[in-house]
Amino acid sequence: MDKSGQGRSGGGGAGEDRKPQRPRETGGGILMGRPFGVPVYVAPSWFLVAALITWVFGGQLDRVLPELGRARYLVSLFFAVAFYASVLVHELAHTVAALRFKLPVRRIQLQFFGGVSEIEKESETPGREFVLAFVGPLLSLVLAGLFWLGMQAVEAGTVPGVLLAGLMVSNLLVAAFNLLPGLPLDGGRMLRAVVWKLSGRPMTGTVAAAWVGRALAVAVLIGLPLLTRADREESFGSADSVTDALLAAILAAIIWTGAGNSLRMARLRERLPGLRARTLTRRAVPVPAATPLSEALRRANEAGARALVVVDGQGTPTALVREAAIVAVPVHRRPWVPVGSLAQDITEGMRVPAELSGEELLEVLRATPASEYLVVEDTGEVYGVLSTSDVERAFVAAMARTPS
Secondary structure: OEEOOOOOOOOOOOOOOOOOOOOOOOOOOEEEEOHHHOOEEEOOHHHHHHHHHHHHHHHHHHHHOHHHHHHHHHHHHHHHHHHHHHHHHHHHHHHHHHHHOOOOEEEEEEEOOEEEEEEOOOOOOHHHHHHHHHHHHHHHHHHHHHHHHHHHOOOOOOHHHHHHHHHHHHHHHHHHHHOOOOOOOHHHHHHHHHHHHHHOOHHHHHHHHHHHHHHHHHHHHHHHHHHHHHHHOOOOOOHHHHHHHHHHHHHHHHHHHHHHHHHHHHHHHHHHHHOEHHHHOEOEEEEEOOOEHHHHHHHHHHHOOOEEEEEOOOOOEEEEEOHHHHHHOOHHHHHHOEHHHHEEEOOHHHEEEOOOEHHHHHHHHHHOOOOEEEEEOOOOOEEEEEEHHHHHHHHHHHHHOOOO
């Protein structure tokens, strides 16, 4: 499964003339590597699943290869790791396709039920959306085929044969599950692309795929326990049936939540064009660096401005006075504090065109994190100062008005 995140960021210190850099990701789990420059994390929940797979597969091995004894759990652990390596290949397929389409990928995370490729932007065309979703299940099918070929080269009933058979079946299941036509699964994204192509509106595709995803969640919740019960011909009150019902509930909750989040984010993106740099910009007054803070605030109040821009002798903006720094200065000290000591030097990334809006605006702000930005016209004339806090409040308000 994939989800498009909104987390790319980077930046250098004030006054440095260099390209923004992506900060180190945190909170994703254990960093395992950076294939294609994309960090891969293993979430703590993976270890729980690995232990569960080791225990379940070990029990199956005990029936097929009883001579292994306790060593079966080492073989089962190898299977668990190999299975998640297959999941990683599935996610890397999405990542390579996204990078090919010049869509930034924040990270890959292996977690409780499979993996997630956090792609930060939406595809520009339904064709690209379809390809981006399809390559994951396609690679899982290719892996299943390779493991099947491996089975032909080894003796059936041996450890290599059992491992290859298990990996073949597990990759077929991964492909089949992800091809189900409902968000947030890959099949849901493929359905979204088809409806988008037919209707000409990406939102129509998202709504259709999200509601199919919710219907799919209900089907999994009701149907999976019934199918496994019929297969085992056991009573519903057995321990295995209770486990199946719990697994179905977890899968249904994941699908239902993912479908709802996909729908919510799509509706939010429809509102994002309302986030315009020009309308969110505060009026600013220019002041020399040596101006006392009390005097600068007096000039701002007279002009009806809410921001201060430090200028040099030629009137060229050189720094922005940070609002947080102003608040931190006690009123009785403001006549003796120069505004220059509270300012952040303006770097190239802190100059924001007044006409930016929506995701383009958010992308520019993420590229160079700062508390304030200088907003300029196409002519280079200063329009005002954009505060990150104002953008955040407008973003939160847009989310609050977005139905699930």
